[in-house]
Structures are given as C-alpha cells and as structure tokens.
Amino acid sequence: MNWNILLFQVFPYVALALLIIVSFQRMRGKPFSVSSLSSQLLERKLLYFGSVPFHWGVLFILLGHLLALLLPQGLLLWNAVPMRLFVLEITGLALALWTLGGLLVLLYRRLSNRRILAVTRPTDVIVLLLLLVSILTGILTAVMYRYGSFWFPSVFTPYLWSIFTLRPRPELVADLPFWIQLHVFNFWLLLAVFPFTRLIHIITVPLGYLWRPWQLVIWVRKHRRLQPIPPAAPPYPTSAKPQAALQDKGGAYGSD
C-alpha cells in the first residue's frame, strides 16, 4: 500500500465511516452535547466581523464545490465563454478571501479575548486551524493552478464520485501538486473530525423553522386527553388499570 492509497482511498472511507456512524450515535445518544456553542453573549463585536463573513463565505464556496460535483457539464458549458470563466473565478476568489478574513478574525478573537479563552477547548482551535488550512490551500490552488473551475470537473468530479460509489480511483489525484493534495486530504480530515467537534452543529441547521407552527404545545401526559375521568369517578382510581383502557387506543403514545 502506498501513500496515495492510504491517504486518498483508505482514509476517506475511515472519515466517512466516522462521519456517519459517530454523528448518528452522538445525535441520538448524546443530544445535550450538540450545540452551536455560540459565544456571542461573551463577546459580540468581533464575532460580527468574524462569524458573518466566515459563515456566508464558506456556505457559498461549499455550494460552488457541490455544484461542480453534481453538474460538471453545466460548469464546463458555463466556462466555455472566457468572460464567464473569469467572473466565476474572481467571484470564487473574492468569496475565499472574505471567508479567510472572517476566519482570521474568529481565530484572533478566540485566542485573544479572555472571556472567550475561558470557554475555549482544544477542539475549538483545531477546527479553526483545519479550516484555515482548507481556505489557504484553496486560495493557493486557485491562484497557482489556474483555472480550478476548468479542471475540477475532469479531475475531482470523477475522483469524488469514485469514492462515493465505492469504486475508488485514488490514482486520479496521485499526480496533483502538493497544495491541491493537501486541500483534498484536509477535506477528508475535516469530515473525520466532524462528529467529534463543534462542526456537528452544521447538520442541525433548523430549516424546519420555515414551516413549523409558531407555537408548540405538548401534552406531556396524554392519558388525560385519552381517558377523561368521568364526573362521578373518584380522583384517584384505585382498582382500574389505566393501561388496559389505553391499549385500546394505541397505548400511551396513541394519537391525540
């Protein structure tokens, strides 16, 4: 086994396995530990200049990568006109620099503010550093190996699909320059640490808020709804077995 297979074939599967299994286990078994871990209460000025550009920037950049993965032909067609290629590349680069700015503010804030330091765990810093590597290598790739959006569909789209469809072809990335390989490997690394760090808050994005009812009213003890006590009955039924009556209606969890 050579390095190429180890880093770009074996490790991706390890990362994906961790991502799926541990995330599921944590969401299900340790829900209290899942939080965005906001520190806005402790410091808000720098957070505004860090969090907002970082999150929006990274959101759009990831969306761009996803589009290139799902619609490679569309991307090539778009890039067929040089002007459109330039627009895309410049937009991507600008977004990356915006994100980088935000991330640096966040990193500075995390390491300089006394209150933030008090709530900082090693994993918080590790996540920020991994993200920093991703963004820096991404920018280096975009600047040094032009034009990323031009060769991505012919290199990364097949590579990523080969991993996701369980027919790995790590040789596709074997001959790429170091910075690009680092960018790819760092991606798998981020997936691997995802369930162990605050990154897990990404999968809790509350899109359901868009259509849920404003008010949530929950009957904690549904037996009261299912089994109205008749007027003459004493308040404490002594001989009656409530669960027998409930079973007819689908048990205590039965519909309301």
Next chain:
Amino acid sequence: MNVRAHVSMTFHLDKCIGCHTCSVACKNLWTDRKGTEYMWWNNVETRPGTGYPTGWEDQERFKGGWEKKNGQLELRLHSRARGLTNLFYNPALPELDDYYEPFTFDYQHLFSAPEGDDQPVARPVSMITGEPLNLEAGPNWDDDLGGSNLYAQNDPNWAGVAPEIQAQMAEIERVAFNYMPRICNHCLNPACVAACPSGAIYKRAEDGVVLVNENKCKGWRMCVAACPYKKVYYNWATGKSEKCILCFPRLETGQAPACFHSCVGRIRYLGAILYDADRIATAANAETQELVQAQLDAILDPFDPQVIAAARANGLGEDWIKAAQASPVYKFVKVWKLALPLHPEYRTMAMLFYIPPLSPIVSSIEEGLVRLELPPEKVDFELFNHLEKARLPLEYLANLFAAGNVEVIKPILRKLLAVRIYKRRQSVEGSIDPATLKIVEAAGTTPEEIEAIYQLTTKPTLQERFVVPPYHREMATEVWNDPLAHKGETGVGFIELPVRGD
C-alpha cells in the same frame, strides 16, 4: 371552546418588601451551576428603574415580543427566513455586560498573602476568566435607587409622563419606588417558543409551563432576544438556553415553587385557571387599548356549567376543575379584577398577574414640616378622589400594566383604596359611616367583597395562597408502562451529564 388549564400566578406588589428571598431561593435551587451564575430566573427590581438585564423593556433595541404588522401578529425579532439568516449573529441579543459579569471574591488571598504592612483584602475576581475585576454591575445593582439619574430616570415607562412629574420623582424628599419581582410569565402566546429555530421550547398543555428541551436546544439563542421580559438566559458554559421552569418538580409533588414558598411578604399566589385556547389568537391580536380585556375574556369561569362540560370533554379531571374553582389567581384576576399582566402590549399574554401598588400622597417639606398636597383631614378619602396625587404617577403604572391605558389602572387602585378605607374605619372607629359606604359603592365593590379581598390579601393560609392542582405523579409510571416491568427496568440506561460538548 377549547378549555385548557393553566397554573397561573398573582403577585401583590403592595405586599412586596424587596427582601430578595425569592431570588435567593431560586438561585440556590436552580442557578448555582457554572454558566448560570449571572442568571436570575427570579429577580426583584426597584421601580422606577431600568431592571435586569439593564433596560430590558427597550424593545427598539432587544426586539422582544410581538407586534401588529398590517393586522397580522409577527415577532418583532424576525420573520422566519430572517431568523435563519441571523443564526450566525443575532443583532438583538443582549451581551453579558447588559446583565453583569459574575464574580466572586479571592478569599484565599486573606490566608495566603505574604506578610506586609497592609491588611490583605479579598479582591473581586470574575467567575468566567478568574481574573480581578472592577465591579461596575452586579445582582440588584440598582436596588432601592429610586430617583437615581442612572437608573430610575432611564426607565422606559416614563413615556407620556409629564416632565414636571418626572422631575418631582427625582427630588430626594419626594422619591417613591416600589419593588417588582419578576419570573418567567409562562405566556399564553410565548415569543420565545415562536422564535426558537430548533423548536426546542414548548408549552406544556397540561399546566402551561413553558420549558426548554435541553436536548433539542442548539444554542441559536433567538429565544433570549425574542422574550420581551428577558427571562430566557444563555448558559455560556454549556451552550444551551435555560429559563424558569416554575419549579415543575415541586408542582408535581404538590408544593408551590420555591420562590413562592419562600416569599416573606406572602405576596405570591398560585393557582390553576381555565382558559379558552381558541381565543388566544384573537386576544393576542386585539387593539392595544383592549389587550388586557381580551386576555381576561379568554379566561373562563370555572363555575360555569358549560365551561365545566367543555373542560371534561377536553380531558380535564374533576380535581383540576375543583382546583381552578379554588384558585386565588382566578379571584384576583377575574372576580375582583385587581390584577394585570405586565406589559400587555408585548402581546405574549403573560400569565403572571400583578396587583399594582398604592403609594403615598405627593408632599413637600416646608420649614421642616411635611406638607401634603391634599387636605390632611380624611386624607385617604381625598386620595380616593384624587388618584393623580399619588406619588407613583398613574401614567407610569399604566405603562407597566395596561399598555398606557390609565382607565384600566384607576378602578383597581380605587378598589384597593376602598378596601383600606373600609377596613380602617371598621377596625379603628368600629363603625362604618355613610361616607365610607359611598366610597365602597364608588369603587364598584361591596362590603362582602371587601371582606373577601381583605382575607385573601392579609391573612391567607398557605393552602389558600397556593392551590396546586394534583398532578398524579403517583400514576405516571402506570400510564406509560406496566408497573412491574418498569420496576425491573429502572436503573438501566445512561443519563447524559449536562456538560458542554466539543
């Protein structure tokens, strides 16, 4: 009619002595953990004042509660889409300094200080960073500072009060203030529930207690901003929101919440009321001046046979209906019409009702003598007819409890005064003169009602103050499981410690 029960509350502000026993009882029970030091689920404010967190009523800044937009009820904080885009940074969230940085004192230094010329002192240190701190705010920092230009004069409830009256309230010899204890209002139309993107906050249908599901909470902190009373707090150590739980473990075992039980002035009353859940939407959307009445209309008469039948049909037990009939809250709020929700204009329909306080008569000191602005003969009668001469301005109280509508406050103060005048004549002079009876009539009450108000106000027993409906915890297991199976299963499983995740 969709009848539900609500464990509701009344605070009698005339009886509050501002001792903060409630706050301490709550603090010791619920918020002495790391990350919660700054939280006061129960706090007692000096009014006029800016309260806790400082200036919480300034909704231009904190965006709490609901507002009417084009006839529709909308959160002041955000629309649904805006709520999602504000996840990364919530512009309306108060920061720690709006509360205060929690601190302790470096007592160890008293023992470990090296020998020197000066006595060692215990310096205050932050409970977050552990570093020395210059104290600029703390719990009850503005306690008793009525008239202070830092706190009392910045009270948002001065809106519409004449400048000369405000100036008068700032004069050292004319200062008047009262205490206002605040806990979560367990609203009927809670803005915190509506603002939570994760759907982690909910209202228990059985008793109306509003709770945060700590497992579902993801720390998006919208509830903190959306609650107009600022009674949801963010635990900076665990990354979860926390709030008053109305001591539901105590309620479910038949005890009043700790702050109620420990109240020295016995100002707190707790009891179930029945309300019509179908009327919430229209009541919350009423015209500003009619908000109080609309909310009172949603509260139902527990003696009405129709209401009882509807309650039974909705699964409410006889014991809860009986508890609602014995509820002191129902008496104060609906029968005697003495209690009002705090800031009804927030449209959350708070279910904690306040009996507004009476206050002394405006006076001045001339050549060392107190001169009242009303004739001193039968001064209580005079005050009854000249409520504007009470030191706490009517407009101020109206801004607190009636969305600025003075006409809602007046009859309450008159009735409270009538009780005083009547009982004073009765106990001091022994007989009731026609003038007193005229006052009683003018206040829209009767000697019998006055007697009842007097009894429940001055000498209620514990059982009369707190009518906790039976929760039947003893039946809880049987409802969910076979009791024998349950017995065999308890003790197996893992409970997650409430600690911050990575």
